[in-house]
C-alpha cells in the first residue's frame with residue numbers, strides 16, 4: 001500500500017513499490033482499515049467527568065478505531081439543535097486523537113431543528129422509543145416521531161433508533177413482584193424480547209410509510225431477525241447493528257450483582273447469542289458498534305449489586321476489536337468479516353465510506369496494525385478511557401492492536417500515544 005500525506009495513493013504488489021519510497025514492514029501482523037465506531041457516548045460537554053473527547057479518542061486509538069460518531073445524549077446539552085452542536089465542537093477542539101462526527105437527535109420537541117442540524121454537519125439522527133436513562137434527553141412517542149419523519153426524510157440521513165417500547169417492559173416489570181434485583185435474571189425478565197420486537201414492528205411500519213433510512217441500534221434479540229430479513233427483501237432501507245457484549249456474554253453466566261454487565265436491551269441467553277452470530281453470518285445484521293457508554297465506577301453500584309438502579313452501559317472502545325476477534329475466529333470468521341462489520345459497515349451508515357472504513361485508493365490512510373495470534377488479559381492499563389471500569393476485566397482475549405494510523409500519522413504505538421492530538425471532525 002502506498003501512502004502519500006493523509007491519503008492512500010494505491011494498493012500495489014511489493015515489486016511495484018517505487019524506488020525511494022520509505023518502506024515499512026509490519027512482519028506477520030495484519031493491516032486492517034481503521035475501525036469506525038458509529039455508536040459512542042462521549043458525554044462531552046456536560047458530563048466529561050464520565051468520559052470526554054480526550055479520553056474517548058485515546059481509548060479509540062488504542063482499540064484500532066480512527067473515527068467515532070458521537071451519540072447526541074448523555075452530553076449536556078443534548079445535540080438537539082445547532083447551538084448544541086457548536087458547543088460540542090468547542091468541547092472537542094484540540095483534544096482528539098482520532099476523527100469524530102456527531103449524530104443529532106430527534107427528541108419530543110425539536111423537529112424544527114432537524115434540517116438545520118443536517119445542514120450544520122450531523123451525519124444522521126438518533127431517537128429513543130423509551131426513556132433513555134437520563135432526563136434531559138426525551139423519548140419520542142409514535143405521534144412525535146411521525147411529526148419529525150418528513151423532516152428526516154428530506155435530509156436523506158439515517159435515523160438510528162433505540163428500539164424498545166415501554167409497554168411490554170412496564171408490564172413485565174409490574175409482574176415481577178418482590179423478585180431479587182441482584183439477579184441478572186430479574187433484570188432480563190423486566191426487559192423481555194417483546195419490548196424490542198414490538199418497537200421494531202412499529203418502526204418497520206413507519207419505514208414502509210415514510211421511506212426513511214432506518215437503522216436499528218444494538219439489536220439484542222434474535223427474535224426480530226426474520227422480520228428484519230423480510231423487510232429488507234421487501235426493499236425497505238433498513239440496517240441493523242449489534243454490539244460486542246451481546247456476542248460475547250450470555251445471561252446464564254452473569255453472576256449475582258455483576259452490574260458491570262448491565263446494558264439496555266439486556267444481554268440475553270446463550271442460544272440467543274448464537275442466533276445473533278447467525279444473523280451476522282446471514283448478513284441480516286450489517287455491523288457491530290460498541291455502544292461505548294461509560295460512567296464513574298460508583299454509578300455501577302457494585303456495593304449493592306442492584307440491577308434495577310445501576311447505570312446501564314458497557315464501555316469497550318479500547319478492547320472491542322480483540323473481543324470480536326476472539327469470538328469471531330472461534331466461529332470460523334475472518335479478519336475480512338471483522339473489517340466489514342467494524343469499519344466498512346459503520347462508515348457506510350455514517351455516509352463517510354468514501355474516505356473511511358476501507359483500504360482503498362484515495363481514502364484516508366487510516367490503518368490498524370493487528371497481531372491476530374497474540375493474546376492478553378484485560379487489565380485497567382489496557383482501557384485508556386476515563387474510568388478503568390470494564391465488564392471484560394480479567395478476561396483473556398485474542399488479538400493485539402500494535403499500532404493505529406490516522407490519516408498517515410501514527411496515533412497509537414505499543415501502549416503509547418505519539419504526537420499531538422490531530423483528530424478532527426469529519427465533514428463532508
Ligand SMILES: [Zn+2]
Nearest residue numbers: 039071291293
Ligand atoms: Zn447507546
